Amino acid sequence: MAYKNIIVEIRGKVGLVTLNRPQALNALNEALVAELNEALSDFESTPEIGCTVIAGAEKAFAAGADVKEMAQKGYIESYLGKFLDGWTRIAETRKPVIAAVSGFCLGGGLELAMMCDIIIASETARFALPEITLGIMPGAGGTQRLPRFIGKAKAMDMILTGRMMDATEAERCGLVARVVAPERLLEESLAAAAKIASYSQPIVMMAKETVNRAQETALSEGTRFERRLFLSMFATDDQKEGMKAFIEKRKPSFRGR
Numbered sequence: 001m002a003y004k005n006i007i008v009e010i011r012g013k014v015g016l017v018t019l020n021r022p023q024a025l026n027a028l029n030e031a032l033v034a035e036l037n038e039a040l041s042d043f044e045s046t047p048e049i050g051c052t053v054i055a056g057a058e059k060a061f062a063a064g065a066d067v068k069e070m071a072q073k074g075y076i077e078s079y080l081g082k083f084l085d086g087w088t089r090i091a092e093t094r095k096p097v098i099a100a101v102s103g104f105c106l107g108g109g110l111e112l113a114m115m116c117d118i119i120i121a122s123e124t125a126r127f128a129l130p131e132i133t134l135g136i137m138p139g140a141g142g143t144q145r146l147p148r149f150i151g152k153a154k155a156m157d158m159i160l161t162g163r164m165m166d167a168t169e170a171e172r173c174g175l176v177a178r179v180v181a182p183e184r185l186l187e188e189s190l191a192a193a194a195k196i197a198s199y200s201q202p203i204v205m206m207a208k209e210t211v212n213r214a215q216e217t218a219l220s221e222g223t224r225f226e227r228r229l230f231l232s233m234f235a236t237d238d239q240k241e242g243m244k245a246f247i248e249k250r251k252p253s254f255r256g257r
C-alpha cells in the first residue's frame with residue numbers, strides 16, 4: 001500500500017510509523033487511521049518485527065480527530081458507517097507499541113497514545129481531551145482509558161474542562177512512562193523498542209496480554225490468568241535458554257520458540 005498520511009520505516013527489529021499530516025497538525029482523518037491500521041497489521045504479520053513505535057511531528061503528535069471531516073457528520077450516517085470502529089484496532093495489536101509524543105497530543109491523538117503500551121513524552125508534550133469545547137465528548141476510548149491511567153479526579157478535570165496537562169504533570173500522574181529532552185525522544189523510544197524486540201517474541205506478547213488483563217478483570221481473575229501463562233512459558237525453548245544463559249554468565253540467544 002502506498003501511504004499518503006504516514007511514513008513507514010523498519011529500523012532493525014522495530015517498525016516505525018510517523019504520522020504525517022503536518023498541514024493539519026496530524027489530525028486523524030479516516031484515511032490516516034486506515035493507513036495506520038494497515039501498517040500495524042503488516043508489522044504484526046512480519047516475524048522479524050518485535051515492536052512498533054508511533055511518532056508524530058515536533059509540534060504535534062496528533063491534534064485529535066479531524067474536526068473538518070467530522071463537522072458535517074450525522075448520527076445515522078456515522079452509526080451505519082461504523083465511525084470510529086476502526087480506531088480501536090491498535091488496542092488489539094499483540095506486539096508492543098510505543099507512542100513517542102512531542103507537542104500537542106489532543107483528543108483522538110491522546111486516545112491513540114493511550115491505546116499504545118508505553119507513552120514516552122518529550123518535555124514539550126501537551127495532553128488534553130478538549131472534545132467538550134467542540135460540543136462532544138471523547139469517542140475513541142478516552143472516557144474509559146483516561147481514568148484508568150490517572151484516576152477519576154484528574155480524568156473528570158481533564159474531560160469536563162478540556163484543559164491541557166504538561167509532560168511533568170503527565171508523568172507525575174501516571175499517564176506517561178518517561179519524559180525526555182525533545183532531541184532525545186525518537187532515539188530513546190527506538191532504543192526502548194529495540195530492547196523489547198531483542199527478547200523472546202512470544203514471551204513479550206504473553207507479558208503484554210497479561211498486563212492488559214489487569215485493566216479488564218478482577219485481581220483474582222487477573223492473577224489466575226497470569227499464573228496460567230507464566231507456567232506455560234516453561235514449555236518454551238526461550239525460557240530454557242534465558243535461564244541457562246544466566247547460569248552460564250552469557251547473553252541469551254532467543255529464537256521465539
Ligand code: CAA
Pocket residue numbers: 023024025027028063064065066067068069104106107108109111130131134137138139140142
Ligand atoms: N482537525 C482538523 N484540523 C486541525 C485540527 C483538528 N483536530 N487541529 C488543528 N488543525 C488544523 C487547523 O485547522 C489549522 O489548519 P489551517 O491552517 O488550514 O487553518 C492547522 O491545523 C494548524 O492549526 P492552528 O492554526 O490551530 O495551530 P495553533 O498552533 O494556533 O493551535 C491547537 C494548535 C491548539 C492544537 C489548535 O489547532 C486546536 O485547538 N486544534 C483542535 C484540537 C481539538 O479540539 N482536538 C479534538 C478533536 S475532537 C476528537 O478528537 C474526537 C474524538 O474523541 C475521536
